[in-house]
Amino acid sequence: MGNFFKLVWNEQVKIFGRKSAWVMVGLVVLLVIGSGILTNSFLDESDTKEYSSDWRTELTEENAALEAEIEEAGDFGGFTQQMRIDQNNVALAEDIQPKPYDAWAFTYDNTFMMMIVSLFAIVTAAGIVSNEFKWGTIKLLLIRPIQRSKILLAKYVSVFIFTGILLVTLFVSSVLVGAVLFGINDITQTSVIPTMSGEYLVMNYMTAIWQEYGFSMVSLVMMTTLAFMISTLFRSSGMAIGISLFLLLSSNALMLFLSRFDWAKFVLFANTDLGQYADGGTPLIDGMTLGFSVTILVIYLVVFLAASFVTFTKRDVA
Template identity: 45%
Template sequence: MGNIFSLVRNELGKIYVMKSTWAMYVFLVALVLFSFIMNTVTDSVDSETTYTDDWRTELQEENQTLTEEIETAGEDDPFVESTNMGIIQQNTYMLENDIRPYGYHAGNFVLDNLFTTSLVSLFVIIIAGGIVANEFRWGTIKQLLIRPISRGTILLSKYIALLLFTLFTVVFLLATSAIVGAIVYGAPVVNPEIIVNRPDGMASNALLPEIFMQYGFRVLNIVVLATFGFMISSIFRSSALAIGLSMFLMFIGTTVAQAMARYEWAKYILFANTDLSVYFSSYGPIREEMTIGFSVAVIAVYMVVFIITAWTIFIKRDVA
């Protein structure tokens, strides 16, 4: 057991000793700051609105103002109607369910920054594509294999290090978004109720569970891509091939699955199942008969195949 801990620590050291890794983290911070700047420049969020203890009256007055804006705009500006009606429906839901609003705050900013996990996917794919292949390219694989440690243990340590790097990077992104959001927009009370869109319509959920759920779904998606890249890296010893194929699947996998949705067999495509958040949104899966349990099972089967393939070929490969 001590060997595996030592190997994982060594692999993480290899990842974090690279300047490119720290450049990735700097880029993540820059992206979060850019998100705040865009919110400010485009006025895409209303960070000025605050509510007092008399929030019910304030929401009713806001609904009345929004309704008057719709009547004033008329049919000449359908955008005003669609935007205002969405806010009115949300305010009405809060009034009916006794949910106090807090305006735009750090929690909203963290959820809005979910899109930045796509960049984390790219970072993890780059690491996954080279974590095994680079050992062959640099010639350091021999130094690993001459140790009195099994090849399976060596590969396992690399995979664990990859998963830990993924977790650390997502946590770093979460912390950065929360800190920037708290400084700029302020922090609400601990774990307030927020309004979310579910398959059955509008609903409410506590802030922290919603954040962990949404980011957890993204982590799962990243891990699947990382495992695929890890497999290709182990099989072909080419970081370029592993990174290229993984990125290709990341960008077109979901699109291909949606294009094939009319066929029943499309539900067995990996990327028709990797985004579990669709089961908690108004979008839904690509086919009606699909369930979250089914998608989890499909992901598990693919992951087992990826891992077994990587292990089998790595263990049996001759190293000159």
């Protein structure tokens, strides 16, 4: 076990010994700062308003003013006003006093940057094996009295340690930048949280943040493992990055086309979004359940890893 930890540490030294790793960490921070500045410039008075104890009356009056704006805009506007009205109505129905936009709301909004972290994870996984062959350093690894499977496992674990560092960087920088720009409210406060799908969650922001991180991690793990497998099989980081990114970016469109077929529920990308089962949601294809999707994901993960380890341990290195 001690040898394994030394291998993992060695891989971390290799990863952070390259400028690209620090560039990735720096880009995450810069993107968060940019997102904060952009968000701050688009917030309006209703987003930063402190409601009094008579907040129900204030929300009712606000809705009336927004409805007047919608009528004035006619058929060519009023979308954002209607969203605000809907959010206010949920707050009234659930008896939840709105709080000003704060660091937790900003951190939740920044969960979309998990896509950037996934991209960086794929790039790292695609090169961690293939670059050893490219640079000829693979021989230095394999001549050591350590099992090949342990060497490959150390590389696989190291990819996700680095990915975890990127995730922590995203979360911490989002909270800090949000606190500086927007202040910070009680984290246990239940809120009405608008989602990208146009629906509203009634929960505290911390729960919503971890839920988004958790759902996004499923796709991240599967696509990173796919890139790791391709890199191991073909010794090509370019192929691993190209195929993985293409599938990552086109998976939604692909499943939209394939969802008409019943067999499509066995496709990897039909099951990577476990959020489709949250809050009584409707699955992409009839007959799919949470247990079904988890089983399919485990099967794909085992196949990806088995292909990687069998290839790496059996292949001759000239």
